[in-house]
Amino acid sequence: MKEKQPLAIAGGRPVRAAFLPYARQTVDEEDIRGVVDALRSDWLTTGPVVERYEAAFAEAVGARQAVALSSGTAALHAAVFAAGLGPGDEAITSPITFAATANAVLYQGARPVFADVEPDTLTIDPAAVAACVTPRTRAVLPVDYAGHPADYDALRALAARHGLAIIADACHALGATRRGVPVGRLADLTVFSTHPAKHVTTGEGGIVVTDDADAARRLRLFRNHGITTETRERLGQSAYAYEMVALGYNYRITDVQCALGLSQLAKRGPWLARRRAIATRYAEAFRNLKEIQPLAVREAVEPAWHIYVIRLALDRLAVDRDAVFQALRAEGIGVNVHYIPVPWHPYYEGLGYRRGAWPVAEGAFPRLLTLPLFPGMTDADVGDVVAAVSKVLEAYRR
16 A cells, blocks of 8 residues: 655645745736837827727627726726616625625625525526515626636526626636637626736736627726726827716726737637646546545536636545645645635625525535646646645545
């Protein structure tokens, strides 16, 4: 019988000497040249590169309009504004997401309502959404968790019955498709993030895509203080006057950031393919590990694999998720957890949300673990993750 290797957390030799993060951007010389060109141009912000980037992003996801903003959170906030939500309204979203999804609803004075998730994908459950609809409901904010599109067929049918807007939080899902339709064409407004952990980056940044020209106009208004024109437009018209017609924010993104994004977009295809290859290797490596339950991939869905999430079968382990987390970190593997349920955060508890209302999401959380996955990972890196996970689970197996 093979002797068990002592865990690094117990004084053994770690699988890796150098720490492997769960996500990391890839920036090459072409990206750097694009940024330098922007720095040498006449426009550092709200200039022509922003427009070029928006056009390229819209084309990449098959949308008619794209509006770039300073962060994914700003993009979510702008989308909620563009959908017309305000005080007294409700929007239904998932409890398994980053807090920004629900926060964007609060920013507009509306109330987020959390609907439970489906047990196999952890995307929002349309039946749970239907049970949450009230006369105050104005929108549904599905989250394409881990890069797997939500069930937009069911959600669109529900939205049509009740006259609701669908605002997709697709911050994990650039490049994903459902029934051959790209994420970006499945909802009324679709929000992407371009944070460094995501598929392409602008440093910080977000973008909203839509086919609705009026919604795009409202998005552009909102990111610029609620002002009807931008500096470059006024310069072209030899005009100085402007009008503020709504309470907006300074959510503008710079030409420097968009130059990086434009260069990154050109590489999204190979990077997406690499993410899928890593996910496939993980799935094959862990197929016979009974201590792991991977997320499901629904028929006719091509996920974008922003993150690779596993659920631990805690009944087969002598320790909890947090002990596995710490042991893998000691092995040099930068595992993470996505996410603490939003209603569990102290701020939301202070708003009156109480634990126990979302049994699937809350039951999944103590078992969730995110493994490293990014295009710059080598085959050796992937092998180290597999080796470390196998080593730790073997050591803690009941």
